[in-house]
Amino acid sequence: MTDLPHVPRTTTGPLFADSGLKLALFGLNVTSPGAVTTSADRHEIDWDRDLDLALQAEQAGFEAVIPFARWRGFEGRTNPWGQSFDAFTWAAAVAARTSRISIFATAHCLTLSPVIVAKQIATLDAISHGRVGLNVVAGWFAKELAMFGAATLDHDARYAYTQEWLGVVLRLWAGEEFDHRGEWLDVVGGYSRPGPLQQPHPPIMNAAFSARGHEFATRHADLSFVSAFDLESVRTKVGEIRRMAAEAGRTQSVWIAASLVCADTDDEARALVRRWAEVDADEQAVANAIEWTMGGTGMPAEQHRQLAGAVASTMAGYPLIGAPDTIADQLARLRDAGIDGVALTMMDYSTGVTRFIDEVLPRLEEDGTRRT
Numbered sequence: 001m002t003d004l005p006h007v008p009r010t011t012t013g014p015l016f017a018d019s020g021l022k023l024a025l026f027g028l029n030v031t032s033p034g035a036v037t038t039s040a041d042r043h044e045i046d047w048d049r050d051l052d053l054a055l056q057a058e059q060a061g062f063e064a065v066i067p068f069a070r071w072r073g074f075e076g077r078t079n080p081w082g083q084s085f086d087a088f089t090w091a092a093a094v095a096a097r098t099s100r101i102s103i104f105a106t107a108h109c110l111t112l113s114p115v116i117v118a119k120q121i122a123t124l125d126a127i128s129h130g131r132v133g134l135n136v137v138a139g140w141f142a143k144e145l146a147m148f149g150a151a152t153l154d155h156d157a158r159y160a161y162t163q164e165w166l167g168v169v170l171r172l173w174a175g176e177e178f179d180h181r182g183e184w185l186d187v188v189g190g191y192s193r194p195g196p197l198q199q200p201h202p203p204i205m206n207a208a209f210s211a212r213g214h215e216f217a218t219r220h221a222d223l224s225f226v227s228a229f230d231l232e233s234v235r236t237k238v239g240e241i242r243r244m245a246a247e248a249g250r251t252q253s254v255w256i257a258a259s260l261v262c263a264d265t266d267d268e269a270r271a272l273v274r275r276w277a278e279v280d281a282d283e284q285a286v287a288n289a290i291e292w293t294m295g296g297t298g299m300p301a302e303q304h305r306q307l308a309g310a311v312a313s314t315m316a317g318y319p320l321i322g323a324p325d326t327i328a329d330q331l332a333r334l335r336d337a338g339i340d341g342v343a344l345t346m347m348d349y350s351t352g353v354t355r356f357i358d359e360v361l362p363r364l365e366e367d368g369t370r371r372t
Ligand SMILES: Cc1cc2nc3c(=O)[nH]c(=O)nc-3n(C[C@H](O)[C@H](O)[C@H](O)COP(=O)(O)O)c2cc1C
Pocket: 026, 066, 067, 068, 069, 070, 106, 108, 135, 136, 137, 138, 139, 140, 141, 206, 207, 208, 209, 210, 211, 212, 213, 214, 225, 257, 343
């Protein structure tokens, strides 16, 4: 496997500041990012409205927006994620219209040349005056990757590929001119100028959940993610990530993707989740999501049933469900469990973002969970 060039990690900028729990708005550029239901409230993409939401988030002090890289959906009746705007062009337009928030662009490394992505990110860094980050995805469901003729590598080989791919990006950003003949990539006379504004390089995110993925993330990314449904598992997984990073001589910003369901009371929020899971679920799309992205076949029936409810109602994000006080308390507990940042999805962003900003954010600032 090709070793990455030794490049110091990125630790500067608002994403890494000592300001408590960081917040990102996640998935605005795809339909139904945070749930798999037929509910009329589910998110549809609309550029003008979604830009407004990104601007609201920036104004309120959110640290980042994170688009999905998505090429097809989970079919069924509503085809969740089936409509999406390209993550890079979306990020460029958001970068041009904002002034403070960080913007990630998400690359499926198996589908894109590292030479193109190095230049796209350097261009985005210029447009945003140093606010872009790169989310590297080692590839997700086979049906999607098959569109690119890229579905033949098994899971762990995809991370080895991504490691080689990222090595090329880092050398290009460092301004090297080089030939690279690797296991998968041939780059003859590699060259890319200008480099990114952020030095040593823009922040690199990797949101793997598997052991192999976490090994990659803790060695090569600046931000990594854990996946869990309860606080104890969050705490354990964060500890594990920090231990793996320390073994590699690094530190790590550890985030979690969470699904926000905020209502007037806890009971109302729980009732919404129950309705999405039990009445409104797009069952075929839920089954496809579990089969295609989580290896549903062979899962014990009870685990499959529970996961189906979580996917339908919250796309299996960490559940932030309740009245504003409860949500603020849950976020404070995530912070206590070692989480540095939360990437939020929600059913209906138009009402959800406003409510979060008006009713949850002030509580987080009051109790010191975050400082804007
Ligand atoms: C915050 C976050 C963002 C992600 N963004 C994308 C994305 O845009 N496109 C995609 O195909 N996968 C995305 N993923 C999936 C991960 O990159 C990864 O493939 C998945 O969690 C499976 O991990 P594993 O490869 O370790 O099994 C995202 C996951 C999270 C938590």
